[in-house]
Amino acid sequence: MATSAEGLQADSVGWQSNPNRRGTMAIIQSSIFTILACTWSIQHLNVPSQNDGFWTKLLRRCKWTLLSILLPEFLMAHAVFELTMGLSTMRAMQTAVILSNDREGAANNIRVVYTWWRRKFPWWRGEKVDVDNKHQWTLTHSYYANMGVFGVESPQSSVDGRKEDQPCIALTGRQIARYWKHIDLPLLSERAISDKSKADFFTKAIATVQIASLLLSIIVRTARGLDFSQLELITLAFAACGVFTYVARWYKPQNVDTATTVNLRAEADLEQFEKMKAQEYDRFWQAVRHVPGDSERIYEGRIPNDYLPQYLPEYKTLAGILQVHPALFALTIISVVVGSLHLIAWNFKFPTREATEKS
Template sequence: MISTPEPCTESCGAAWPMVGFAARQFFAARELSEQYNFSKTHGFLFAMGGFVDPSGCVVVTKERLEDKEMLKAIQSIDAEDIMDKSKGDAFSKGVALTQGLWFTTQCLARVHQHLVVTQLEFATMAFAVMNVFTWILWWNKPLGVEQQIVVGAPRPPTELPPRTELPLFDRLLSVILGTRQDEEHIVPGLTSVPDFWSLAVADGEGVSLLGHLVIWVIPSLSALIFGAIHCAAWQDEFPTTAERWLWRVSSVVVTFIPLMMISVFVVLARLSEKLEALLAPLFLIFIFTYVSARLLLIALPFAALRSLPASAFVDVNWNIYIPHL
């Protein structure tokens, strides 16, 4: 029997790029909590644009935290009060986690009973594992900013500079790798923060071993696991030979291209602009190849539904795991 939990469709954005973004936010929240003596929950809400001054301007740069009165006002807010504004968070995580564990149990039972695990189930499993990484990194993160918290004194009126944007290539990197968008691109007077934005974190010698682990190793590991789960369907039955090889090649691509992209990005970050311009097309080729493979791995499982083996429709026999039956 094919069993695909509902979060499969909404979790497509929770693959390794989202894990990278979550990792950057986690490390930024941790860095803020240590530097300014408040909880990681405060740090997450700060990065999400959850604090505003009385004039309605979002408090989202470290410069604003240098104001002692502003910092004191933020520190005075209880972390539990912040989480109370996200009452659905614990419930939604619990439901999703339970559903994911039940789905995983079903897949393992199917393997144990020599029943077919379809490509759609393998794909769903990969997304579920990515969700686990994200849940762990965002465990102390409020669900959303439903109501911003007013803190501190109004910001004195100033003439706002023109809003600047990152170059297109840098914006692609920011979304795909979850990398930082520098604070100079967040101008005073904004009432919300851009999507996929997290506070800049140091990339140099000041980063601890845990910092490097969170920022680079976890996204790399999640990408490797995501691809490996797809590779586990290597010997599955496919309607045609062409579809089998499309699946195999795409699985290899989504396993190793992210590691290559992260490696190239690390190199680009340490090169001059001229050398960066030469390597940028290579990075774009990686992106195009990866996106194409991902689209195939989404389409192929649904195409395979037209010709499933008979055991795919057989339910797991749970009675064999209950001794008295």
């Protein structure tokens, strides 16, 4: 036994450095890890229904992560439209003079952004910081409302208790701006909404480190005249989509699981509640498939994650010939821009099998 122990000690080795060349498995592992970190951390799903369980929520997030891997341009285009809906909601709220001190309203989205910027960063013009912003409707409030956080129950259900017959309806931000006189909307500050948001900063930090490492590696190898793999180039395209998607959703709360039920005021009746049932959005997936929208998901108590701004029929016809949703134009442009990143590999060498065997 002593001889065996001495043999093991003689064969033991210390620290061994990695080889001076990148291995194929290291490139694959790094690229896959970066793609998964990007696609998982950028998910900002809407508030689920009160009837959704743990597995339903988990499968829904996995579904959108898979969709982000297969169609990253889809999620990026949707994030852009979510931003436009947020600005539109801000304008509607300010025009309705709800939770805002700006009683002059907003003429367009440019003024909305300027007004919001002055409130968000008052030091930019040397203005005094307004600490009490509880009554100010910000872009975060707009995102928060468009997620379907605020739900209203039928006045009939509160009387006879038939909640299953009249389910809770999730309101959009524009619906809140339209019917704010008929509901008791809670006053929430931007900080209170941020506290409800459960952003996964650890996952985002990992994704940031992975993206920075990948970008730095590609830059350094290009500067030294070294090649990099096609998989790394694809990962770079995913990273670009992830970064722009996250920037567009910078002020959107993340992982908000609980909805807030708002009560109808005394003057509101069942007729007002029926008007609130009207669908105030289009569906991205239906626009891609070019099929008419439906409203069955309204009764599930949540807003679908692929919701889009609703466009009137007269705006859906292009030159009186083609009926198409404007989201498809944005999706096409973004797909072309993201696809152009693959042109970086234009001068890559792709030898045939015969050429490889000869070499």
